[in-house]
Amino acid sequence: MTFQQFSLSNDVRNLASASRLGIFPIILLTILIFLIPAFSFAQADSDPSANSYFRADRINALIAMVLFSVVILIYTRWAKAGKDLFIRKINGLDEVEEAVGRATEMGRPVLFVPGIGEIDEIETIAGVSILGRVARITARYETPLLVPVRYPMVLAAGQEVVQQAYIEEGKADSYDKDIVRYVAGEQFAFTATVNGFMMRERPATNIYMGAFFAESLLLAETGNAAGSIQIAGTAQPAQLPFFIAACDYTLMGEELYAASAYLSREPLLLGGLKGQDWMKVLIIILIFLGIMLVSAGVSDWYLSMFESV
Amino acid sequence: MKTTVPIIAAFLSGFVMLLAFFFNPETSALGKLEPEVLSWVTIVGGFTLLLGVVSIVRVNYSSVKRKSSGWGYKLATLISIFAMAIPAIVPVRWSSLFGTGTGSIYDWLFNYIDSPMMSTMFAMLAFYIASAAFRAFRARSAEATLLLVTATLVMLWRVPMGEAFLSGIHPDIPDLINTYIMNGANMAVQRGIIIGAALGAAAMSLRIMLGIERTYMGK
Numbered sequence: 001m002t003f004q005q006f007s008l009s010n011d012v013r014n015l016a017s018a019s020r021l022g023i024f025p026i027i028l029l030t031i032l033i034f035l036i037p038a039f040s041f042a043q044a045d046s047d048p049s050a051n052s053y054f055r056a057d058r059i060n061a062l063i064a065m066v067l068f069s070v071v072i073l074i075y076t077r078w079a080k081a082g083k084d085l086f087i088r089k090i091n092g093l094d095e096v097e098e099a100v101g102r103a104t105e106m107g108r109p110v111l112f113v114p115g116i117g118e119i120d121e122i123e124t125i126a127g128v129s130i131l132g133r134v135a136r137i138t139a140r141y142e143t144p145l146l147v148p149v150r151y152p153m154v155l156a157a158g159q160e161v162v163q164q165a166y167i168e169e170g171k172a173d174s175y176d177k178d179i180v181r182y183v184a185g186e187q188f189a190f191t192a193t194v195n196g197f198m199m200r201e202r203p204a205t206n207i208y209m210g211a212f213f214a215e216s217l218l219l220a221e222t223g224n225a226a227g228s229i230q231i232a233g234t235a236q237p238a239q240l241p242f243f244i245a246a247c248d249y250t251l252m253g254e255e256l257y258a259a260s261a262y263l264s265r266e267p268l269l270l271g272g273l274k275g276q277d278w279m280k281v282l283i284i285i286l287i288f289l290g291i292m293l294v295s296a297g298v299s300d301w302y303l304s305m306f307e308s309v
Numbered sequence: 310m311k312t313t314v315p316i317i318a319a320f321l322s323g324f325v326m327l328l329a330f331f332f333n334p335e336t337s338a339l340g341k342l343e344p345e346v347l348s349w350v351t352i353v354g355g356f357t358l359l360l361g362v363v364s365i366v367r368v369n370y371s372s373v374k375r376k377s378s379g380w381g382y383k384l385a386t387l388i389s390i391f392a393m394a395i396p397a398i399v400p401v402r403w404s405s406l407f408g409t410g411t412g413s414i415y416d417w418l419f420n421y422i423d424s425p426m427m428s429t430m431f432a433m434l435a436f437y438i439a440s441a442a443f444r445a446f447r448a449r450s451a452e453a454t455l456l457l458v459t460a461t462l463v464m465l466w467r468v469p470m471g472e473a474f475l476s477g478i479h480p481d482i483p484d485l486i487n488t489y490i491m492n493g494a495n496m497a498v499q500r501g502i503i504i505g506a507a508l509g510a511a512a513m514s515l516r517i518m519l520g521i522e523r524t525y526m527g528k
Contacts (some may be wrong), residue, residue: 052333052336053333053336053337053339053340054332054333055331055332055333058330058331060332061330061331065327065511068508068511068512068515069515072515072516073511073515073519076516076521118354120350121466122510122513122514123510125513125517125525126513128525129524129525131523132524132527133524149333150353151357151361152354152357152358152359152360152361152364153346153353153354153357155357155360155361155364156357156360157463157525160526160527161524161525161526161527162527163527164526165527172322178364178367178368178371180365181364181365181368182360182361182362182365183365184365185361186423186427187426187427188426188427188430188431189426191430192430193386196379196382197498200378200379201378209351210360214431214434217434217437217438217441218433218434218437219431220441221437221440221441235502235506235509235510236504237499237506240494241445241503242438242441244445245441245442245444245445246441246444252502252505253502253503253505253506253509254428254505254506254508255509256506256509256510257506257509257510257513258509258513260522260524264524268521269516269521269522269524272512272513272515272516272521275512276446276508276509276512279508280504280505280508283504283508307345
């Protein structure tokens with residue numbers, strides 16, 4: 001569950017040292033964000049339909065957001081200061097380089113599908129981030145790469161990322177604009193095209209990272225039938241069983257968002273993972289507290305804190 | 310400049326959407342910003358559609374020209390694109406066959422070719438599920454055996470004949486499967502994944518807004 005090993009005493013000490021590194025802007029931002037509802041409470045009513053500027057019914061979300069942001073930023077500062085962060089092994093990501101190497105040896109292409117979501121979905125952005133890392137490896141080994149996309153905005157972002165990867169690997173001449181290509185706007189037309197490519201070109205490695213829906217199993221089973229090594233990652237719980245059944249490695253939920261940090265090993269990105277872990281600890285404590293209060297029959301006030309509109 | 314401008318744009322867009330979430334759209338201008346920004350996204354998306362059309366035509370045309378493997382499919386793609394697009398673009402005042410209204414060429418192609426093909430692709434999912442399930446449910450280890458037993462019970466519970474069979478053994482079995490497998494173990498694991506994914510998404514959004522995460526720009 002956790003990305004890092006943590007020890008409470010060490011972390012408290014490190015938080016204290018992080019605070020000396022200059023978290024003044026973070027504290028200022030926190031105070032400012034809390035001032036907004038404070039002003040609006042002067043005229044607000046707990047009724048969301050009341051004529052207040054601020055949505056008082058969403059104060060719980062605001063508090064959670066500020067707390068989460070502060071924790072993440074403190075750990076990012078801490079990582080920037082040069083502390084070593086342990087990250088647990090994610091097999092699917094460790095296999096990416098090996099899978100691309102296999103494609104190179106076999107002289108066959110690598111297929112990367114960044115999901116079928118628009119660029120405004122965070123899963124798609126995570127997929128495009130991983131694409132950059134994969135493109136660096138394919139550029140280094142001069143392995144053919146193909147990235148079919150469903151939306152033109154993902155096409156523009158994908159082309160930029162892949163081009164940058166080729167430039168940074170010193171292989172700008174090998175970059176082809178059609179590595180990332182628009183395939184179809186319809187979900188199943190997109191699936192049919194990608195499946196057709198798998199059966200005709202037989203890519204050695206298929207990587208699926210992003211938002212997937214009903215087409216997940218159609219893609220993964222076809223790739224399996226084509227004999228490709230398959231690595232998938234999505235945050236859609238309903239699609240995870242399909243990927244687990246048909247792929248060699250699957251990144252589940254948060255692992256997809258951790259992938260860019262894991263592959264790049266940049267301290268600033270790794271710091272965010274540590275912050276996430278502490279939020280998970282807090283949520284676990286809140287769940288256990290809730291279980292006890294509900295069992296004791298005194299939970300009304302507690303449950304009302306988590307109500308949303 | 311190439312990095313700074315996108316970071317500023319990401320920060321401003323994210324911050325505006327964040328603020329809009331906490332403000333009442335009925336009474337404050339900030340609350341109204343959310344649909345406003347989303348309509349900008351649609352407008353930008355409309356412009357980029359041209360990029361998609363250029364990409365699909367260029368890729369397929371060059372394959373057809375070189376007669377590379379599967380060039381026949383690419384020719385079919387090119388013909389389909391223009392067969393759908395041209396009649397839809399031509400002004401409807403020329404003929405009721407043009408435009409996208411009922412009875413137009415576009416409408417006919419959509420209802421009688423495009424839509425059945427999409428349904429066919431979706432229907433194929435049933436066969437893919439069967440083959441994936443066959444592979445996943447092979448009892449090669451203790452975990453796979455547990456999965457096999459659980460899946461068999463759930464599948465039996467989901468179909469009326471299976472439910473009748475289970476009720477015949479003991480009337481409480483269907484309720485127990487619902488309570489302990491679906492609403493217990495299954496729900497708990499799904500919620501764990503959802504909470505983890507939500508935190509991961511929130512953390513990534515924050516990293517993007519603050520310019521810490523730049524990998525989506527290829528940095």
